[in-house]
Amino acid sequence: MRVLITGGAGFLGQKLAHAILAGGVGGKSDGQISKVDELVLWDQVFANSTAADSRSVNLTGDLLDGDVLRKALGDGVDVVFHLAAVVSAQAEADFDLGMRVNLDGTRTLLEACRNLPTCPVFVTTSSVAAFGGAVSNPVPDHQAPTPRSTYGTTKVIGELLAGDYSRKGFIDGRIVRLPTITVRPGKPNKAASSFASSIIREPLSGQAAVCPVAPDTPLWLMSPRRAIDALAMAAQLPADCLGDDRVITLPGLTATPKEVVLALERAAGQAVAERVEWRRDPAIEAIVATWPGAFEAKRARDLGFIADQHVDEIIRAYMEDEM
Amino acid sequence: MRVLITGGAGFLGQKLAHAILAGGVGGKSDGQISKVDELVLWDQVFANSTAADSRSVNLTGDLLDGDVLRKALGDGVDVVFHLAAVVSAQAEADFDLGMRVNLDGTRTLLEACRNLPTCPVFVTTSSVAAFGGAVSNPVPDHQAPTPRSTYGTTKVIGELLAGDYSRKGFIDGRIVRLPTITVRPGKPNKAASSFASSIIREPLSGQAAVCPVAPDTPLWLMSPRRAIDALAMAAQLPADCLGDDRVITLPGLTATPKEVVLALERAAGQAVAERVEWRRDPAIEAIVATWPGAFEAKRARDLGFIADQHVDEIIRAYMEDEM
Numbered sequence: 001m002r003v004l005i006t007g008g009a010g011f012l013g014q015k016l017a018h019a020i021l022a023g024g025v026g027g028k029s030d031g032q033i034s035k036v037d038e039l040v041l042w043d044q045v046f047a048n049s050t051a052a053d054s055r056s057v058n059l060t061g062d063l064l065d066g067d068v069l070r071k072a073l074g075d076g077v078d079v080v081f082h083l084a085a086v087v088s089a090q091a092e093a094d095f096d097l098g099m100r101v102n103l104d105g106t107r108t109l110l111e112a113c114r115n116l117p118t119c120p121v122f123v124t125t126s127s128v129a130a131f132g133g134a135v136s137n138p139v140p141d142h143q144a145p146t147p148r149s150t151y152g153t154t155k156v157i158g159e160l161l162a163g164d165y166s167r168k169g170f171i172d173g174r175i176v177r178l179p180t181i182t183v184r185p186g187k188p189n190k191a192a193s194s195f196a197s198s199i200i201r202e203p204l205s206g207q208a209a210v211c212p213v214a215p216d217t218p219l220w221l222m223s224p225r226r227a228i229d230a231l232a233m234a235a236q237l238p239a240d241c242l243g244d245d246r247v248i249t250l251p252g253l254t255a256t257p258k259e260v261v262l263a264l265e266r267a268a269g270q271a272v273a274e275r276v277e278w279r280r281d282p283a284i285e286a287i288v289a290t291w292p293g294a295f296e297a298k299r300a301r302d303l304g305f306i307a308d309q310h311v312d313e314i315i316r317a318y319m320e321d322e323m
Numbered sequence: 324m325r326v327l328i329t330g331g332a333g334f335l336g337q338k339l340a341h342a343i344l345a346g347g348v349g350g351k352s353d354g355q356i357s358k359v360d361e362l363v364l365w366d367q368v369f370a371n372s373t374a375a376d377s378r379s380v381n382l383t384g385d386l387l388d389g390d391v392l393r394k395a396l397g398d399g400v401d402v403v404f405h406l407a408a409v410v411s412a413q414a415e416a417d418f419d420l421g422m423r424v425n426l427d428g429t430r431t432l433l434e435a436c437r438n439l440p441t442c443p444v445f446v447t448t449s450s451v452a453a454f455g456g457a458v459s460n461p462v463p464d465h466q467a468p469t470p471r472s473t474y475g476t477t478k479v480i481g482e483l484l485a486g487d488y489s490r491k492g493f494i495d496g497r498i499v500r501l502p503t504i505t506v507r508p509g510k511p512n513k514a515a516s517s518f519a520s521s522i523i524r525e526p527l528s529g530q531a532a533v534c535p536v537a538p539d540t541p542l543w544l545m546s547p548r549r550a551i552d553a554l555a556m557a558a559q560l561p562a563d564c565l566g567d568d569r570v571i572t573l574p575g576l577t578a579t580p581k582e583v584v585l586a587l588e589r590a591a592g593q594a595v596a597e598r599v600e601w602r603r604d605p606a607i608e609a610i611v612a613t614w615p616g617a618f619e620a621k622r623a624r625d626l627g628f629i630a631d632q633h634v635d636e637i638i639r640a641y642m643e644d645e646m
Contacts, residue, residue, distance in 0.1 A: 095491060133567055135465070142458070144467045145483075148567055153487040157480050160468075164476040168418060244456055244471055 001036050004072055006063065006109065007083035008041025011184055015228050016081060017041055021053045042072050043084065063105035069112045076116045079235050080171075082109055082124040088151040088287055090190035095150050102154030110161055114170035122171040123234045124162055125178050126155040126247065128220050132290030139295045141249055148290045149192075163246045174234040174242065179222035179252030180291075182260075183318035192287035196221065199257060200264055200315055203275035204323065212281035215258035218293020222252045222307070223314045225321070230305055241303060251297035251307035253314070263311040267319065324359050327395055329386065329432065330406035331364025334507055338551050339404060340364055344376045365395050366407065386428035392435045399439045402558050403494075405432055405447040411474040411610055413513035418473050425477035433484055437493035445494040446558045447485055448501050449478040449570065451543050455613030462618045464572055471613045472515075486569045497557040497565065502545035502575030503614075505583075506641035515610035519544065522580060523587055523638055526598035527646065535604035538581035541616020545575045545630065546637045548644070553628055564626060574620035574630035576637070586634040590642065 003020060007013045020036050039056045046058045061068030063084060084105065091098025106124070113120050131139060132148025147153040162173035184197040195212050196219055202209035222230075230250050242248075255263075257276075265273035297305070308314050326343060330336045343359050362379045369381045384391030386407060407428065414421025429447070436443050454462060455471025470476040485496035507520040518535050519542055525532035545553075553573050565571075578586075580599075588596035620628070631637050 142467045144465045146568065147483065147487065148490065150487055150491070153483050157483055160470065160476050160480055160483075164470065164473055167471065168473070245469065 001078045002038045002040070002074065002076065003036050003079045003081070004040045004042060004077045005081045005083060006042045006072075007085065008058070009043035009046045010083060011186060012181070012224065012227060012231075013041060013043065013081075013083050015224055016083075016231055017056065019228050019232060021056060040072055040074075040077075042068070063101060064108050069108065073112055073116060076118040077113075077120050078118070079121045080109070080113060080123065081231060081235070082106065082122065085125070085155075086151070087189055087191040088127075088129055088149055089192040089194075089284070091151040091154065092149050092192070092287060093190075098150045098154055102151065103157055106154075106158045107161060110165050110171060114165060119169060119172055121235050122162060122165075122173045123231055124158060124173070124175050125231075126159050126175050127152060127178055128180060128291045128295075129287075130156045130159070130177060131292050135292055137292060137294055139249075139292045141296060141299050149287050159247050163244070166246050167244050172239050173246045174237060175247045176230055176234050177247065177249040178227060178230075179220040179250060179295075181224055181227050182219075182221045182314055183322070184224070185318075185322045192284050193219075193291075195284070196257075196260070199260060199276045200318060203264060203272045204268055204319065206275075208275050208277060210277050210279050210281075211257045211261075212279065212284040213257060213288055214280060214285075215261075215278060216256045217285075217289060218254050218256055219260075219288075220252040220291070220293055220295060221255055221311070221314065222250065223317050225317050226306065226308055233305060237303065248300045248303065248305065249295050249297050250300050250305055252295065253308045253311065254294045255311045256293075260311055263315055266312060267315045324401045325361045325363070325397065325399065326359050326402045326404070327363045327365060327400045328404045328406060329365045329395075330408065331381070332366035332369045333406060334509060335504070335547065335550060335554075336364060336366065336404070336406050338547055339406075339554055340379065342551050342555060344379060363395055363397075363400075365391070386424060387431050392431065396435055396439060399441040400436075400443050401441070402444045403432070403436060403446065404554060404558070405429065405445065408448070408478075409474070410512055410514035411450075411452055411472055412515040412517075412607070414474040414477065415472050415515070415610060416513075421473045421477055425474065426480055429477075429481045430484060433488050433494060437488060442492060442495055444558050445485060445488075445496045446554055447481060447496070447498050448554075449482050449498050450475065450501055451503060451614045451618075452610075453479045453482070453500060454615050458615055460615060460617055462572075462615045464619060464622050472610050482570050486567070489569050490567050495562050496569045497560060498570045499553055499557050500570065500572040501550060501553075502543040502573060502618075504547055504550050505542075505544045505637055506645070507547070508641075508645045515607050516542075516614075518607070519580075519583070522583060522599045523641060526587060526595045527591055527642070529598075531598050531600060533600050533602050533604075534580045534584075535602065535607040536580060536611055537603060537608075538584075538601060539579050540608075540612060541577050541579055542583075542611075543575040543614070543616055543618060544578055544634070544637065545573065546640050548640050549629065549631055556626075556628060560626065571623045571626065571628065572618050572620050573623050573628055575618065576631045576634065577617045578634045583634055586638055589635060590638045 129152030130145040166173035452475030453468040489496035521532040
């Protein structure tokens with residue numbers, strides 16, 4: 001089995017790669033899991049140029065470059081995890097970059113998959129950013145997307161494209177709408193939701209962090225562990241579970257920054273929790289405060305996708321996995 | 324005031340052009356209607372190469388051609404009516420053509436409008452084809468699109484693009500989701516819903532027509548008169564009525580083919596109505612039978628958009644306008 005991960009240098013890409021190489025995560029539309037013979041990680045740049053496993057290859061280059069695409073896809077792939085994207089605040093600041101990577105990049109990859117001799121399983125991610133403005137609370141599965149950011153717009157367009165490519169039999173697509181992933185390891189990124197990790201991660205490593213939204217802003221959260229499980233599970237679902245509707249709004253956990261910081265205090269003490277400074281940033285709030293804080297996610301739950309149960313569990317997982 | 328109509332040779336484009344030249348339909352975001360000084364009709368081919376009015380110019384060429392675009396937009400336009408599209412059955416038969424015209428064409432036009440010195444009002448059309456599969460009946464305004472055709476997919480993507488371009492202040496967009504327009508004059512086209520006009524138009528001109536769907540299939544209909552009124556009204560709505568949600572699902576009239584043919588019999592007699600042959604076509608049914616037959620259209624009604632009241636009215640309007 002041959003697997004491609006775009007955004008393979010990102011933290012989800014790296015975690016997914018480790019999971020695949022460790023346990024043979026992958027998927028065919030009949031639900032069968034196979035061993036991975038070759039794993040291609042594709043990204044613009046890697047921290048380490050060489051891969052740690054003989055089955056794994058790091059590939060760099062432009063998502064829209066035909067030569068790079070041919071190398072990435074070779075004679076065919078069984079599963080594509082398309083994770084590469086320009087994140088929310090960055091796409092809001094640079095509209096053209098967001099459209100180029102998130103829309104043109106996704107479409108180019110879909111077209112390349114369409115032209116393969118095999119019909120690959122194509123797992124990609126959408127986001128809570130599909131929604132903004134007035135929506136029902138909790139958001140039902142059949143709620144019309146109302147993106148209020150270029151990132152969210154391109155993510156919903158990606159859902160539609162992957163859906164129609166699946167309906168036409170060009171790919172076997174599965175799009176998971178991810179909650180805000182917390183706690184991301186490493187440094188803050190240009191996602192407007194980056195603070196949701198910073199307010200846990202930085203204090204735990206002795207640094208100050210700023211929460212740029214109101215303490216009672218409801219956030220829809222998921223741990224990296226659950227996200228990797230969800231991506232793997234999405235790849236392995238039988239196609240007939242999905243029919244023509246390829247979008248799965250994942251279940252998450254609703255928590256406010258205040259609740260997150262109280263959990264941090266329970267996990268690491270008052271001095272650590274006091275490293276969080278509350279300083280609202282209108283530019284961040286304009287994006288994040290439009291995202292709903294709760295979703296029904298009925299379809300995903302019925303399919304067996306699982307949410308984190310409590311913020312304490314999310315913080316504990318981070319401390320176990322990353323510290 | 325300078326107005327551009329793409330798809331200007333089409334029947335809606337031609338009717339809209341006549342209405343604009345006759346009465347000064349147009350719009351600014353403050354709701355003010357102005358006189359039209361120049362009307363550019365753009366299409367691939369026109370039946371008559373010269374326009375009938377000195378203010379009107381016919382322009383041919385490829386929607387994606389930079390030179391043609393520059394000619395169409397000149398130093399700026401006040402209102403764009405973007406009606407050009409590959410229709411449903413044609414886009415289903417030729418995926419690449421549908422994507423090229425409906426997605427790339429719309430995006431290219433939006434980009435060109437973004438680069439104008441003025442921010443034009445940009446009216447475009449979406450469709451009942453935004454929906455398919457299991458949806459609520461009647462479909463509420465907040466129902467998630469579930470396109471089950473490439474046409475529907477590209478129409479929803481157009482909604483999202485025009486929405487985000489509006490949010491960014493690049494255009495002042497208004498997207499109307501049209502019901503199936505009945506009765507279209509002229510010849511059948513490659514829309515899967517073409518029969519909804521044929522079963523009235525052909526019998527009235529002494530010809531046979533085939534209804535390719537079950538007699539009790541609910542259809543969501545609108546007359547050309549109402550459609551032109553709706554396009555004009557969409558252009559003239561103050562932008563602050565719409566906020567960031569630029570999609571307006573128009574009100575329509577629910578009727579089955581059986582009810583349409585009974586109305587035809589009332590209008591023109593039994594012999595005319597008997598020219599309709601009932602012969603189901605699975606390819607047409609696969610597209611049309613997934614379209615909902617009723618929508619709430621609450622927002623549009625609140626904004627003042629009006630539906631036809633009865634099929635008899637639709638048939639009478641056709642006989643008055645076209646025969």
